[in-house]
Amino acid sequence: IAYGQKAFSNTFSIDTxxxxxxxxxxxxxxxRLERFGLLAFKYVTGRxxxxxxxxxxxxxxxxxxxxxxxxxxFSKAHNLGTKFHxxxxxxxxxxxxxxxxxxxxxLMGDDVACALMFVSISLMCAHNAYQNRKELKTLLTYALxxxxxxxxxxxxxxxxxxxxxxxxxxxxLMVKGSYACKFKNIVAYVFTxxxxxxxxxxxxxxxxxxxxxxxxxxxxxxxxxxxxxxxxPISTIIHAILSHAKSMYLGRTIFHSVFITIALIALVxxxxxxxxxKKLNAFTIIFAIAIVASxxxxxxxxxxxxxxxxxxxxxxxxxxxxxxxxxxxxQFGKKTLTTIIACVLLxxxxxxxxxxxxxxxxxxxxxxxxxxYIAQDVARRIEAIQANHKNPLKVxxxxxxxxxxxxxxxxxxxxxxxxxxxxxxxxxxxxxxxVKTGFIRSATGFKMETPVLASAYTNAEKAVQNxxxxxxxxxxxxxxxxxxxxxx
Numbered sequence: 001i002a003y004g005q006k007a008f009s010n011t012f013s014i015d016t017x018x019x020x021x022x023x024x025x026x027x028x029x030x031x032r033l034e035r036f037g038l039l040a041f042k043y044v045t046g047r048x049x050x051x052x053x054x055x056x057x058x059x060x061x062x063x064x065x066x067x068x069x070x071x072x073x074f075s076k077a078h079n080l081g082t083k084f085h086x087x088x089x090x091x092x093x094x095x096x097x098x099x100x101x102x103x104x105x106x107l108m109g110d111d112v113a114c115a116l117m118f119v120s121i122s123l124m125c126a127h128n129a130y131q132n133r134k135e136l137k138t139l140l141t142y143a144l145x146x147x148x149x150x151x152x153x154x155x156x157x158x159x160x161x162x163x164x165x166x167x168x169x170x171x172x173l174m175v176k177g178s179y180a181c182k183f184k185n186i187v188a189y190v191f192t193x194x195x196x197x198x199x200x201x202x203x204x205x206x207x208x209x210x211x212x213x214x215x216x217x218x219x220x221x222x223x224x225x226x227x228x229x230x231x232x233p234i235s236t237i238i239h240a241i242l243s244h245a246k247s248m249y250l251g252r253t254i255f256h257s258v259f260i261t262i263a264l265i266a267l268v269x270x271x272x273x274x275x276x277x278k279k280l281n282a283f284t285i286i287f288a289i290a291i292v293a294s295x296x297x298x299x300x301x302x303x304x305x306x307x308x309x310x311x312x313x314x315x316x317x318x319x320x321x322x323x324x325x326x327x328x329x330x331q332f333g334k335k336t337l338t339t340i341i342a343c344v345l346l347x348x349x350x351x352x353x354x355x356x357x358x359x360x361x362x363x364x365x366x367x368x369x370x371x372x373y374i375a376q377d378v379a380r381r382i383e384a385i386q387a388n389h390k391n392p393l394k395v396x397x398x399x400x401x402x403x404x405x406x407x408x409x410x411x412x413x414x415x416x417x418x419x420x421x422x423x424x425x426x427x428x429x430x431x432x433x434x435v436k437t438g439f440i441r442s443a444t445g446f447k448m449e450t451p452v453l454a455s456a457y458t459n460a461e462k463a464v465q466n467x468x469x470x471x472x473x474x475x476x477x478x479x480x481x482x483x484x485x486x487x488x
Contacts, residue, residue: 002095002357003063005365006104007056026107032220036211037155038111055106062113063103067093069120070316073167074174074323076124084330089323091346095353096315097255098308100360104418105309108157115156116163116312122149122196123167127175130192143196150200151207159298159310161201166294166313168193170320173271173287177280186283228303237303244305245296248314254356254414255308259349260318264292267321270328291317308416322349363409363419370403371422372443374470378486379446381476385484393478395448396460397436399488400424401470423488429457451483460485 027048030039042048047058070093071086093099103109125146132138153160168190176186212219228237251258271288274280295314299306326342386393402412403421410419417425422439426432437448451457463479464487475487 002100002354002361003056003060005358005361006106007053007060028215028217029220031211031215032217032223034158034208034219034223035108035156036208037152038108038157041111041114041156050107052106055110059103059106059109059113062110062117063094063099064090066113066117066120069117069124070167070319071323073120073124073127073171074320084323084327088326088342088346089319091350092260092322092353093315093319095350095357096318097257097353097356097360098311098315100357101255101416101418102309102312104361104364112157115153115160118149118153118156119160119163119167122146122153122164122200123171123193125149126193126196127171129196130189146196147199147203150196151203154200154204155207158204159312161197162294162297162301162313163316164193164197164200165297166291166316168197169287169290169294170316173284173291177284177287179275179278179281181281183283186281226302226304232303240304241296241299244299247305248295248311253308254360254410255311255416256314257318257349257353259352260314260321263318263321263325263349266325268292270325291320322346359408359410360415360419363405363415366406366409367403367419367421371439374401374423375440375443375446377471379440379444382448382484382486383446385476385478389478389481391481392449393482393484394451394456395433395437395484395486396429396451396457396479397426397433397486397488398429398460398464399469400426400432401488429461430454433457456483459483 027039030036047054067090068086071089074089075084075086102112123146125142129139129142129146132142150164153164172186172190172193176189228240232240247253248256249261249264250256251261268285268288271280271284275282275285294317295311296306297313298310322345326346329342329345330338332338382395401421401423403424405411412420412424423436425435433450437450441447460479460483463477464485467477467485467487468474470486470488477485479485
């Protein structure tokens with residue numbers, strides 16, 4: 001139901017609005033954002049053009065395919081005795097709010113879901129390469145496949161590197177967790193994945209430099225600005241990381257859950273107990289701790305609090321912990337009772353997360369309807385002013401407008417980008433004008449020109465200081481007979 005809202009309702013996000021109004025500029029920006037694989041994948045699959053409904057359906061199909069491949073990976077590589085039901089992994093994974101935030105960007109949602117699937121396939125192939133290490137031809141075939149799928153995943157979305165690392169810890173825990181497993185076998189197994197990762201990332205880095213050079217462009221400052229190491233004091237970075245960890249593991253945001261934290265802690269405790277009972281080897285404790293810490297990888301790499309949609313290891317780690325624990329519960333003596341308990345716990349986790357996803361997409365839908373009304377109103381006002389001038393006037397939007405959220409919606413300070421008003425997005429007057437003109441154009445078909453000179457935006461800010469904000473009838477003014485200024 002939650003994802004059905006995204007597939008069958010006519011809501012848009014910031015990237016899809018830009019796709020409609022400035023497709024070429026947006027696609028070119030992907031190269032600067034080191035996402036050239038996204039662009040290539042759309043060309044190869046014939047999805048260079050954009051359709052909102054098709055993108056929603058493809059996103060859902062790709063998400064379920066991804067969840068299925070991950071469940072298959074763990075089912076074929078576990079040491080938990082009997083096979084587990086794929087729902088034990090798929091329900092916590094698919095219902096994760098972080099995935100809803102990431103995949104809610106429909107222009108790239110299905111591609112990111114495919115990237116998740118490619119990483120799981122790469123891990124499968126790496127496992128098979130190790131299993132067939134005595135047969136050179138088979139070994140090389142699987143190793144090449146693992147390399148290719150990992151490169152595909154990394155070029156589509158670089159955050160897949162953290163997913164690969166977390167996935168390695170998970171599969172190593174399941175495959176090489178036996179108490180009888182020798183140290184050298186554990187090292188050799190993990191080393192296989194390390195080799196695939198290094199080779200794949202090196203290939204990605206080389207390809208990225210080639211693409212950047214071929215297109216005569218540069219890496220977007222947005223990428224460099226995200227990295228805070230070497231820019232901020234160490235104390236500031238450590239404080240930011242610890243604050244983010246506290247917020248994440250205490251479930252203080254709509255994207256994180258206390259239930260997942262409990263599952264992660266329980267996973268470590270269960271592994272320790274199994275090690276003490278000599279059912280698992282001591283290295284599984286390291287793997288378990290790595291799984292618990294994996295959601296913090298992006299925050300540590302960047303040296304700042306992470307953005308929820310890039311923390312793709314969080315839903316993966318949470319779903320893995322739930323799967324492992326629930327399967328363990330189901331193995332106790334009274335089969336019927338333990339199965340019921342496991343199903344109840346699974347339902348609690350799945351429903352708690354899916355309610356958040358439903359509310360998130362409901363917020364997006366309601367906010368879009370408000371934005372559409374504002375876009376029409378602003379377009380009419382600009383058109384009325386323009387009618388009194390012979391020469392075309394350029395438009396500047398000053399300030400932002402926060403939507404009027406009802407009690408059933410998430411508030412602005414709880415959201416990242418999905419569900420946020422398009423009229424609220426603007427880091428500066430220049431950026432805000434760019435976003436708002438693009439949205440109004442795509443929503444209403446009303447075209448506007450914006451100033452080129454930075455001084456025009458500075459003068460606009462000064463000109464509207466004493467003006468009331470929208471929806472006041474006096475929220476617009478004309479500056480120097482050249483610019484229409486709208487204040488939010």
